[in-house]
C-alpha cells in the first residue's frame with residue numbers, strides 16, 4: 038500500500054507558496070489540528086522546504102468556541118487551544134508565513150488581527166484538493182481585485198438588482214473595501230486559497246434581496262429551491278418570506294439568539310473564473326468550505342453576523358451566493374445579469 042496524495046499536491050502547494058512570496062530563510066509555520074488533512078500538512082511542509090524556508094508543523098488540539106459544528110462553515114472563530122495559549126500565538130506571530138490548515142480558520146477571531154499586526158502573512162486552506170488545483174491563483178489576479186476595491190473606495194453607492202426582484206441600495210461611506218486574491222504576499226496580509234473577490238463592510242443598506250432557485254446558502258451548502266425574499270432596512274433583515282429555505286433562514290436567526298444575527302456583514306462580487314457553481318452538489322459537505330460558490334465570477338455574495346469595523350462579534354455567519362444579479366457601483370456596472378464585467 039502507498040499514499041502519494043501529499044506528493045501529488047506538492048507542485049500546487051509550491052506554486053501557492055511561491056505566490057505567497059516565501060523566500061529562502063523565511064520562517065513558515067504550518068498550523069494544523071487533529072482533524073486537518075495530513076496530506077496538506079505534508080505538501081505544505083515539502084513546499085516550504087523546497088523553497089529554502091525554515092519550516093515548523095505545529096498541531097494543536099481541536100475545538101472551537103463557536104456553538105456550531107466545525108464543518109468548514111466559514112465562521113472563522115479560531116481554535117480554543119490557540120485563543121487560550123499565548124505561546125501558540127507567539128509562535129504564529131514570529132512566523133513570516135502561517136499556512137493555516139485548521140478546519141475553520143481564524144478570520145473572525147480578533148486574535149488573528151494581532152498576529153497580522155506582527156507582520157505575519159497567513160494563508161488559509163481547507164477546500165478539496167482538486168478545488169485548490171483548479172482554482173490556483175495567478176499573479177495577475179491581484180490587479181483585477183485591486184481595480185474593484187479601488188472603485189469601491191472612490192464611490193458612494195452600490196446598487197444590486199435582479200430579474201428575480203432584488204433591489205438593494207448600499208451606502209459605501211466607511212465601508213472598508215477589501216479583496217481576496219488567493220495568496221498572502223504582503224506583510225500582515227491574510228488570504229484564502231482559493232478566492233478571488235472584491236468585498237466591503239457597509240453599515241447601511243436598504244431594499245430587498247430575492248434569492249432565486251439555485252442560489253447557494255452557506256454554511257449549509259444547499260441550493261435554494263424556492264424563492265426567498267428578505268426585506269432590508271438600515272442594514273438589518275426585517276422580514277423573511279418564501280418557501281422552505283425561508284423557514285430555514287428564519288429558524289437559523291431564531292436559534293442563533295445572536296443580537297447581530299440579522300445584521301448584514303460583508304458583501305461584494307466574485308471574480309474567480311475557474312470556479313464551479315456545481316461544486317456544492319458534487320462534493321461531500323465535509324470536503325468543502327465552498328469557495329467555488331463564494332468567489333464564482335459574476336456572483337453577488339452577501340453575509341450576516343460579524344462586522345469587525347462596527348465591533349460586532351458574532352458566530353451567526355451566513356454567506357449567501359447569488360447568481361443573475363446586476364451590481365453597479367456609482368453607475369459603473371461590474372456585474373450584469375450575473376456576468377462579470379472584467380475590464
Ligand SMILES: [Fe+2]
Pocket residue numbers: 111303340354355356
Ligand atoms: Fe463570510
